[in-house]
Amino acid sequence: MSRHRALALVLALLCALTTLTGVAATGSASAAAPSASSSRADFAPMQLGDRGWRVRVLQSRLHQLGLHSEVVTNSFDRETRDGVATVQRRRGWTADGVVDERTWLKIVSLTTQPTTEALHNVYAPGKPLLQQGDAGMWVRQVQARLKQVRWYDARVTGRYTQATVKAVEGFQAKRRIPVTGAVDRRTLTRLKEMTREPTKAELFNVVPSGPALDPRCLTGRAMCVDKTSNSLRWVVDGAVLETVEVRFGSDELPTREGAFTVFRKSRDHVSSLYDTPMPFAMFFSGGQAVHYSPDFAANGYNGASHGCVNVRDRAVVAWLFDRVRLGDKVIVYRS
Numbered sequence: 001m002s003r004h005r006a007l008a009l010v011l012a013l014l015c016a017l018t019t020l021t022g023v024a025a026t027g028s029a030s031a032a033a034p035s036a037s038s039s040r041a042d043f044a045p046m047q048l049g050d051r052g053w054r055v056r057v058l059q060s061r062l063h064q065l066g067l068h069s070e071v072v073t074n075s076f077d078r079e080t081r082d083g084v085a086t087v088q089r090r091r092g093w094t095a096d097g098v099v100d101e102r103t104w105l106k107i108v109s110l111t112t113q114p115t116t117e118a119l120h121n122v123y124a125p126g127k128p129l130l131q132q133g134d135a136g137m138w139v140r141q142v143q144a145r146l147k148q149v150r151w152y153d154a155r156v157t158g159r160y161t162q163a164t165v166k167a168v169e170g171f172q173a174k175r176r177i178p179v180t181g182a183v184d185r186r187t188l189t190r191l192k193e194m195t196r197e198p199t200k201a202e203l204f205n206v207v208p209s210g211p212a213l214d215p216r217c218l219t220g221r222a223m224c225v226d227k228t229s230n231s232l233r234w235v236v237d238g239a240v241l242e243t244v245e246v247r248f249g250s251d252e253l254p255t256r257e258g259a260f261t262v263f264r265k266s267r268d269h270v271s272s273l274y275d276t277p278m279p280f281a282m283f284f285s286g287g288q289a290v291h292y293s294p295d296f297a298a299n300g301y302n303g304a305s306h307g308c309v310n311v312r313d314r315a316v317v318a319w320l321f322d323r324v325r326l327g328d329k330v331i332v333y334r335s
Contacts, residue, residue, distance in 0.1 A: 043101040043104070045099055045100050045101075046058060046098070046104075047076060047098040048080075048081045049076060051074050051075055052074055053074065055073070055074055055075065055076045056072050056073065056119055057119065058076075058080065058084075058099060058104075058107070059072040059073065059080055060114035060118050060119055061111040061114060062080065062083040062084070062087075062107070063118075064111040064112065065083070065107070065110060065111065067082075067083030067084075067087065068080060070118075070121075070123070070186065071121055071175075071176065072118070072119065080097075081097035082097065084097045084098070084107075085097040087103060087106065087107060123177060123178055123186065125178040125182075127184060127185070128183065129182075129183050129185060129188060130182065130183040131182035131183070132161070132165050132181065134160040135160065136158055137158065139158045139159060139160050139164070140157070140198075142164070142168075142183055143156045143158070143164060144156050144202040145192070145194075145195040145198060146164075146167045146191070148195045148198070148202075149171070149191075149194055151167040151170050155205050156202065156203060156204070156205055165182075166181070168183060168187065169181045172187055175190055177190065199219065199238030199239065200236060200237040200239040201218075201238035201239040202238065206238070206239040210229060210243065211228060211229045211231070211335035212335050213233070213235065213240070214331050214333045214335070216259055216329065216331045216333075217233070217235045217238075218235070218238045220236075221237075221324075221325070221328040221329065222234075222235045222236075222328065222329035222330070222331055223235075223262075223282075223328065223330045223331070224331050224333075225246065225255075225290070225309055225330065225331065225332045226333060227248060227255070227333065228335040229335060230247060230301075232246045232290065232311065234320055234324075244313050244316045244317070245311075245312060245313070246290075246309050246311055247293075247296055247301055247303075247305060247310045247312075248304065248305060248307075249288075249305050249307035253306050254307065255288060256285050256332060257332045257333055258331075258332060259330075260329070260330040260332070261327050261328065262282050262283065262325070262326055262328050262330060263284065263326065264281075265281065265283070265324070265326065266278070266281045267321065271287075271306075276295075277294065278293075279291060279314075280292050280314075280317045282320075282321065282324055282330075284330035287308075288307045288308050290309040290311065290317070290320075290330070291308055291317065292310075292311050292312075293305065293308075293310035293311065293312060296310040296311070296312040297312040297313075309332070
């Protein structure tokens with residue numbers, strides 16, 4: 001064999017070995033790292049109606065992001081879907097509430113592995129915000145809210161007594177919150193979710209006197225005009241602050257019934273239609289207004305208005321005029 005022929009044979013053998021090594025290496029890499037497409041194919045999306053442990057883990061992670069309640073279940077419900085959609089919306093993705101792989105990886109990257117306690121709704125007591133011996137408006141708020149959900153039946157006092165402790169314990173036990181009798185952040189949040197803002201009447205044990213108030217009068221600011229009892233009650237957040245006698249229009253010119261708002265006030269008004277004085281007029285429906293009536297003051301119910309709500313106590317209607325604002329409610333009804 002010539003020297004040139006031997007050198008060519010060695011080069012051929014080296015080339016063959018290099019090719020085999022590359023093939024082996026490529027095969028190993030393929031086995032160790034599946035392609036992205038095969039990874040996506042292996043991920044099973046989660047969506048509304050699904051059930052299982054994965055859903056429980058998802059909910060716990062959403063809770064870490066403030067997008068789900070602390071109580072987790074195996075059911076992919078509307079709350080879960082809305083939380084997922086919020087994650088997607090914040091990133092400019094299609095907010096369909098379906099957990100695809102991209103959404104899941106983003107949620108995982110933003111959260112930590114849920115603890116066994118969190119996944120089984122086992123909670124440690126939080127730092128007390130209110131507890132026995134405390135006093136003040138915050139305690140009134142808690143007592144009034146507990147009264148709304150019928151866990152507290154004593155007077156709202158603003159003092160965190162043993163009766164308040166018992167009510168809080170019952171509320172916590174019902175909702176699988178650590179039973180301490182003290183209000184921590186978890187207890188307060190759950191209580192607020194289940195109740196509305198207490199009215200002044202609820203906070204200070206004010207019981208409306210006289211005929212029943214129309215439910216529309218129990219929130220906000222309202223002149224509550226009762227045709228049955230011939231009364232007008234000024235009500236703020238459910239508390240009756242003033243009551244005055246009134247009269248109404250005749251059968252030919254009746255006072256309209258319904259829910260209205262004050263859209264105009266005129267302290268020294270004179271009717272352009274009837275040329276009669278209407279001091280302290282508070283208009284609520286067309287030309288109909290609540291106002292002082294000298295005729296009502298002189299003749300009582302031996303007469304009628306032209307559709308307005310007449311008041312005969314000048315001092316009270318003047319007091320009311322100074323407090324009523326444009327936009328306040330006027331509820332005219334029969335009890």
